[in-house]
Amino acid sequence: MSFYRATEMPELEVSAWCSTPAPLTMAGLLGKVVVLYAFQMLCEGCVTEALPQAQRVWEAFSREDVVVLGLHTVFESHGRMGDEALRQFLLEKGFGFPVAVDAPGLLWTPRTMEKLGLQGTPSVILVDRVGRRRMQKLGFVGDDVLWREIGVLVG
Secondary structure (H helix, E strand, O other): OOOOOOOOOOOEEEEEEOOOOOOOHHHHHOOEEEEEEOOOOOOHHHHHHOOOOHHHHHHOOOOEEEEEEEEOOOOHHHHHHOOHHHHHHHHHHHOOOOOEEEEEOOOOOHHHHHHOOOOOEEEEEEOOOEHHHHHHHHOOOOHHHHHHHHHHHHH
């Protein structure tokens, strides 16, 4: 992997879940490759590039091997991006993968965003089958690069 020195992926700190019947944990996802998209629903790059890509990954790879997670990490416009607005947004846009709502931090930065050292949205993180972050990138990653990196981790 060319983007990131492998480090253990911590548990997400989540206040709510969408599009999943039960909460998910990183420990419970060991054995699978996790593709985590940090986003805000009012972020143009998230809505036009990252989330559609997340949906493509969700549809393209076996769920036995790859799990796609969204992390709605709101660090601005809190009042307009509550849990119910997020659920409606996901439904309207047709995004079917599980989405965690990042737990609020003490100030503006949500807890998981801070814990992972995310610099903004969209961000994508790849986690290997043993729970190590193998890629963490701010901004959009092209399908060709992402698919190749996922393939290496699945292989």
